Amino acid sequence: MNKKTTLAAFALLAPLAAKADVTLYGTIDETFESVRATGARNGHDVPSTNRISSDSSLIGFKGKEDLGNGLKAFWQIESNIWVDSAPSYATFGTRDSFIGLASPAGSIQAGLISPPTRAVAGMLDVNQGNTGIGMSGALLGKLGNTLAADPLLKTFGSAIPADGNGNTLVRTSPFDTRRKNALLYTSPNWNGLTASVGYDAVETRSAIASHAPSVFDLGLTYRGGPWMLTGAYEGIDTGIDDAPTNVSQFQKVWNARAGGYYVFGNASRIGLLFDHTVGRLTPTAAAAYQGSSLSQNVWYAQAVISTGYQGRVITQYGQAGKLQGVSYAGAAQSQARHFELGYEYDLSKRTTLKAIYSQIWNRDNASYDFGFSSVGGVDAGASPRGIALGLRHSF
Numbered sequence: 001m002n003k004k005t006t007l008a009a010f011a012l013l014a015p016l017a018a019k020a021d022v023t024l025y026g027t028i029d030e031t032f033e034s035v036r037a038t039g040a041r042n043g044h045d046v047p048s049t050n051r052i053s054s055d056s057s058l059i060g061f062k063g064k065e066d067l068g069n070g071l072k073a074f075w076q077i078e079s080n081i082w083v084d085s086a087p088s089y090a091t092f093g094t095r096d097s098f099i100g101l102a103s104p105a106g107s108i109q110a111g112l113i114s115p116p117t118r119a120v121a122g123m124l125d126v127n128q129g130n131t132g133i134g135m136s137g138a139l140l141g142k143l144g145n146t147l148a149a150d151p152l153l154k155t156f157g158s159a160i161p162a163d164g165n166g167n168t169l170v171r172t173s174p175f176d177t178r179r180k181n182a183l184l185y186t187s188p189n190w191n192g193l194t195a196s197v198g199y200d201a202v203e204t205r206s207a208i209a210s211h212a213p214s215v216f217d218l219g220l221t222y223r224g225g226p227w228m229l230t231g232a233y234e235g236i237d238t239g240i241d242d243a244p245t246n247v248s249q250f251q252k253v254w255n256a257r258a259g260g261y262y263v264f265g266n267a268s269r270i271g272l273l274f275d276h277t278v279g280r281l282t283p284t285a286a287a288a289y290q291g292s293s294l295s296q297n298v299w300y301a302q303a304v305i306s307t308g309y310q311g312r313v314i315t316q317y318g319q320a321g322k323l324q325g326v327s328y329a330g331a332a333q334s335q336a337r338h339f340e341l342g343y344e345y346d347l348s349k350r351t352t353l354k355a356i357y358s359q360i361w362n363r364d365n366a367s368y369d370f371g372f373s374s375v376g377g378v379d380a381g382a383s384p385r386g387i388a389l390g391l392r393h394s395f
Helices: 003-018 115-124 284-291 329-333
Strands: 022-038 046-054 058-068 071-080 098-101 106-111 179-186 191-198 214-224 227-237 250-264 267-280 293-306 309-321 335-345 351-362 383-394
Touching: 071 309, 115 214, 115 227, 115 267, 179 214, 267 284, 284 309
Parallel strands: none
Antiparallel strands: 022 046, 022 058, 022 383, 058 071, 071 098, 098 106, 106 179, 179 191, 191 214, 214 227, 227 250, 250 267, 267 293, 293 309, 309 335, 335 351, 351 383
16 A cells, blocks of 8 residues: 555545544654764774654554443554654554454454563653654663564564665564554553453464464553552464574574653652563574574663643653573673663653663674664664754644
8 A cells, every 4th residue: 555545545544533433543753863873893884874763653544333231342443653754654553553442341352562571661661652863662672673574473463664765764672563463452450450361373484383472471560559560471483493694594583571660759650671582592593693592682761851831851761681591602791781761851742852872882792773763774883862852743
């Protein structure tokens, strides 16, 4: 579906909002950015680049219908929009899009859905919309970047967005992307506690897979008083016993993350996020890594400090630890650190000005990049950094 077809779909759906229980909503989030990456071991630095990014700009339609006896149908169709330079392949329903049923026993939905692990990162990240060069997805769940770069695991999530110039925008882990062909059950709210269970009916199977791949998710969230606590687990079985490394390096991967924040004063908050990832290697990859599995811990400390009713400082600092479980030389310098400092000022309830500085310090064998609006071409040892000045409006 090209851009003209997408616009036509919006034009057809818009009148429905006036005739049914349908809500039209969206966000336009544009930033002017200057980014670069310097200090690469091989000397291949990325020079300073100026650009304009659509940070998770979106448009969506959602609705519901009361079916009686406590049963309701609900649906949502949400799409990325690129205000700066729409790519030719821009399609409809590229973000969370689903249909479901809700009852006193909980709700179940089917479609393109954010799994609990992705939701945890989104609830805790200090950036509105969990987006931009400062988001915690820069380090989370990447397992030394081996997962973010794995060819097969990339196919387990939704399409990787690029801008109108063909530059890849997102370099997050497979636990931080939306699930295609997914089911998600969400429990009723029990005194602030909700649980979720997800399943991905993986329809993409490698030609050399020995068994059917699968994805399973669990999530738990508590909201009470000034506290928000949340955690999630996701397991991915690639369906492969062994494969060339240009197909996949992993038989199975798991991620567990947990965190929370405490709200105080005038909407200020402080929080922590812990992330643990394990990957069972194929025999071919195990021989190269000199070990049967990889594991890594990541943590973030996060804060939003109100400076009044209209402004706030946002900041977070994270560390990706050393790769564990293998003895190959590269694991010794696989750590990275990430820091973000920004300021947001609300011009109104729906419009926000923002300024952000973000930097990653990669050790000699690490090549982490920003999770969203990535620099691209970051080689081992390089340090991506950038500033962003933007305007965000929701409707």
